Amino acid sequence: MPDVHGVLEANEAISRNQLASRADEIDQARRFPRENLEALGKAGVLGLLIPAQFGGAGGSLADMSRVLGMQGQHCPSTAMVTLMHFCAMSVVAAQGSDSQKQQILPAAARGGHIGTLAFSEAGSGGHFYTPVSEARSNGSSKLLTASKSFVTSAGEADSYVVSTRRAGSSSPTDLNLYFVAKGTKGLSTQGRFEGLGLAGNASAPMSLVDVVVTDDARLGSEGGGFQTMLEVVLPHFQIGVASISLGIATAAFRMITTRVGVRKYEQAGGAALSSIPRVQYLVAEMAVDLNAANAYLNETIRKAMAGDPAAMVDILGVKAKAAEACLGVVSRAMTLGGGWAFGKRGGLERMFRDAQAASVMAPSSDVLKDFIGKACLGLPLF
Numbered sequence: 001m002p003d004v005h006g007v008l009e010a011n012e013a014i015s016r017n018q019l020a021s022r023a024d025e026i027d028q029a030r031r032f033p034r035e036n037l038e039a040l041g042k043a044g045v046l047g048l049l050i051p052a053q054f055g056g057a058g059g060s061l062a063d064m065s066r067v068l069g070m071q072g073q074h075c076p077s078t079a080m081v082t083l084m085h086f087c088a089m090s091v092v093a094a095q096g097s098d099s100q101k102q103q104i105l106p107a108a109a110r111g112g113h114i115g116t117l118a119f120s121e122a123g124s125g126g127h128f129y130t131p132v133s134e135a136r137s138n139g140s141s142k143l144l145t146a147s148k149s150f151v152t153s154a155g156e157a158d159s160y161v162v163s164t165r166r167a168g169s170s171s172p173t174d175l176n177l178y179f180v181a182k183g184t185k186g187l188s189t190q191g192r193f194e195g196l197g198l199a200g201n202a203s204a205p206m207s208l209v210d211v212v213v214t215d216d217a218r219l220g221s222e223g224g225g226f227q228t229m230l231e232v233v234l235p236h237f238q239i240g241v242a243s244i245s246l247g248i249a250t251a252a253f254r255m256i257t258t259r260v261g262v263r264k265y266e267q268a269g270g271a272a273l274s275s276i277p278r279v280q281y282l283v284a285e286m287a288v289d290l291n292a293a294n295a296y297l298n299e300t301i302r303k304a305m306a307g308d309p310a311a312m313v314d315i316l317g318v319k320a321k322a323a324e325a326c327l328g329v330v331s332r333a334m335t336l337g338g339g340w341a342f343g344k345r346g347g348l349e350r351m352f353r354d355a356q357a358a359s360v361m362a363p364s365s366d367v368l369k370d371f372i373g374k375a376c377l378g379l380p381l382f
């Protein structure tokens with residue numbers, strides 16, 4: 001398998017060529033980007049974070065951010081599917097039993113197994129870390145019934161990391177994570193979600209009805225699910241979503257700075273839009289916001305990789321900051337693009353829709369600020 005450097009190079013080439021050329025068609029058809037996943041899997045990109053002993057590249061959070069930022073520039077739907085796969089496989093690598101790791105990780109490293117997270121439930125909404133479903137005891141196993149409200153790669157993934165409360169527990173964060181394979185009896189996809197953006201990520205509700213889960217299917221110790229969410233899922237998810245947001249913003253910035261140079265007015269003697277001071281001012285604001293958010297992302301990754309105890313506030317903040325920067329950049333780009341941007345020809349309209357997802361995806365920007373405010377004031381988060 002390729003090393004990290006090889007994976008980063010392959011990801012860039014596939015993103016620039018294949019993801020870019022299919023992005024608009026995938027968005028219009030609202031279809032799962034299967035060929036993109038196959039190309040990324042074959043090149044070892046889907047094994048980026050899997051330890052070398054299981055055939056992966058053993059990459060870091062910084063490598064993940066580069067991969068997702070590049071994919072985000074070219075096809076954010078594919079980037080979101082890749083991110084949820086990275087999150088799920090990171091849970092298996094960190095908390096799986098030896099046999100789970102042997103069974104799943106080498107296949108995932110080769111691109112032969114795509115995973116995702118099934119955390120969100122209608123009953124707890126964006127507060128997905130406190131599921132309301134419970135796994136009831138059934139002799140030596142448990143029966144899991146849950147209504148999962150949004151799952152990326154629903155029906156397309158080979159497996160789902162599913163959260164659920166411990167039966168009878170009084171604490172909302174006393175939960176377990178289970179590995180549930182595609183095709184398991186009682187697991188089904190419930191229609192389609194039809195989101196405004198990220199139309200190619202196959203997001204849909206899923207239901208589990210009396211799905212039998214044994215202790216062998218649990219990822220981590222009994223009751224340890226919440227800790228795994230905090231220590232494993234949160235850094236990958238937050239930094240990953242931030243990277244995708246800044247990928248979208250980078251692409252929108254590149255597109256609009258080219259556009260204002262070529263949009264010329266006959267009535268003004270052929271002067272370009274870029275010659276107008278207000279246009280230059282908006283471009284300057286976009287550049288500053290994008291650079292500031294990228295610097296914050298890099299600093300968060302540095303702190304997280306160094307194990308800095310102060311990293312948590314930044315891990316919470318970076319997704320919100322990147323989402324806001326992305327929305328600001330893309331909105332200004334839409335303004336500067338005028339009718340060209342408002343139509344579907346240029347691709348900016350898709351970026352505008354894709355950009356909305358990050359602040360909605362839980363924890364939403366508002367909920368993150370609620371946490372950060374409490375953390376800064378020394379108040380309990382839960």
Ligand SMILES: Cc1cc2nc3c(=O)[nH]c(=O)nc-3n(C[C@H](O)[C@H](O)[C@H](O)COP(=O)(O)OP(=O)(O)OC[C@H]3O[C@@H](n4cnc5c(N)ncnc54)[C@H](O)[C@@H]3O)c2cc1C
Binds near residue numbers: 117
């Ligand atoms: C494209 C996409 C892909 C997704 N993929 C997955 C996936 O793969 N797996 C998965 O488990 N989930 C996934 N989700 C679900 C996601 O993470 C959220 O759980 C979901 O978006 C929350 O939506 P909701 O409508 O239930 O929010 P609600 O809980 O109804 O929240 C509505 C609004 O209330 C606000 N709000 C709530 N509480 C507070 C508070 N305390 N302070 C301030 N404001 C508050 C929120 O900010 C939000 O704006 C996905 C979502 C999207 C959009």
